[in-house]
Amino acid sequence: MQETRTRSDIHTLEAVALGATQQAALASYPWVGRHDKDAADAAATEAMRQVLADAPGRGTVVIGEGEKDEAPMLFNGETVGNGDGPDFDIAVDPLEGTSFCAKSLPGAMATIAFAEPGTLWSPGPGFYMDKIVVGPGAKGVIDLDAPPESTLDSVAKALGKKVSEMRVVVMDKPRHTDLIARLLAAGAAVHTPAEGDVGGSLEALLPTGDADLLLGIGGTPEGVMTAAAVRGLGGDMLGRLAPQRQEEADAIRAAGMDLDRIYTCDELVGGDALFAATGVTSGSLLGRPRESEGALLAESLLVSRGQVRRIAHTTFGSMPRK
Structure with missing residues (x-):
């Protein structure tokens, strides 16, 4: 501002x-x-x-x-x-x-x-968003279309860490069962809170936080608020609408929104x-x-x-x- x-x-x-x-x-x-x-x-x-x-x-x-x-x-x-x-x-x-x-x-x-x-992006009828959040040290290396193993490897290299040293926040939801299993199989430690992806994102963003990145599907309000913190802290974030019910997907399409579009942090919050x-x-x-x-x-x-x-x-x- x-x-x-x-x-x-x-x-x-x-x-x-x-x-x-x-x-x-x-x-x-x-x-x-x-x-x-x-x-x-x-x-x-x-x-x-x-x-x-x-x-x-x-x-x-x-x-x-x-x-x-x-x-x-x-x-x-x-x-x-x-x-x-x-x-x-x-x-x-x-x-x-x-x-x-x-x-x-x-x-x-x-x-x-x-x-x-x-300057705040409005998700319209979209309630859920798939997202990646990282701190300043991994800015520019994330890709929402990449497999989680590839994301782990890219962020680890940017941070000068081994994959086995990486700590990832993923909310403990049934939709994340496969994601969590793949991250664990790749060698990362995974913190799985029941909710609270703004807090999880802050853990990845803050220098004193206890995580290296956040992955997975959370709420769109939390996504936009996280983007405000990302801008202020110099981190990076990508998000894409991820409807969890057919009615939500239909409403998003009826509103003229693209379910495949990936939003950058600057598109979620377009100003200070x-x-x-x-x-x-x-x-x-x-x-x-x-x-x-x-x-x-x-x-x-x-x-x-x-x-x-x-x-x-x-x-x-x-x-x-x-």
């Missing part, structure tokens, strides 16, 4: 993004371990919506909750903000890892991305962007919200202006209650 935004605008958007993820994390935290992922997601979404509603400027939700229903969700096409500030597009997943939150497992976090108006996340359950990337001596503490990560910043929030008060 630095090329077309003033420094003041950038600071404003960073503050809004961090405020939105922080409040979403605090609101969903009381639902940790209560085995009600829908309630946790609703709490995070409503808290984030309240922050965005009062935000300086005007934001348009490009990647949100889909068509509006009767609940006060962040739906595609919704406009938020008070209009007194910069315009921006929004991609949002108020609670990535809803099952992690519900079951009190590591890795749940509130996430959001902002970009220049008109920022990405923010706040931890809900403790994990390798972020810690959980907690109370300490009358203060609320939360941990966030901000990717903006080509930098990664880890931010500790401290506010006075007590944890929200269910």
Whole structure:
């Protein structure tokens, strides 16, 4: 955003993004371990919506909750903000890892991305995307049409590693059974979280992350938000729509979209962007919200202006209650 935004605008958007993820994390935290992922997601979404509603400027939700229903969700096409500030597009997943939150497992976090108006790719009726994500060291060597063994070899060479030293993130889904088996047979270590491909992508992107690449099919909202982080961190990413039901495939074709097209990171996010996340359950990337001596503490990560910043929030008060 630095090329077309003033420094003041950038600071404003960073503050809004961090405020939105922080409040979403605090609101969903009381639902940790209560085995009600829908309630946790609703709490995070409503808290984030309240922050965005009062935000300086005007934001348009490009990647949100889909068509509006009767609940006060962040739906595609919704406009938020008070209009007194910069315009921006929004991609949002108020609670990535809803099952992690519900079951009190590591890795749940509130996430959001902002970009220049008109620069976020809209997946239309497409809900799933096949993707490859790598950090800066492997930029330019990935190919979504290549076999996974070839991808492993190319990325390993770029990183100066042996294939046996490679660590890959693939979500533990039935659709990935063959992919996981092939990666293991090739000699790589495979981390298989049940969900959370934004978090998995960050593990591959961040210098302190515990992975070398992410492969497999995840959600399109997560794909667009990941692309915002990839741009900011200088990594690389390729994605292609991967419908999981015939109805989804038919809807994509009816919308005039090409199921064979491979999208680059710059096509998914076509301008400067920022990405923010706040931890809900403790994990390798972020810690959980907690109370300490009358203060609320939360941990966030901000990717903006080509930098990664880890931010500790401290506010006075007590944890929200269910």
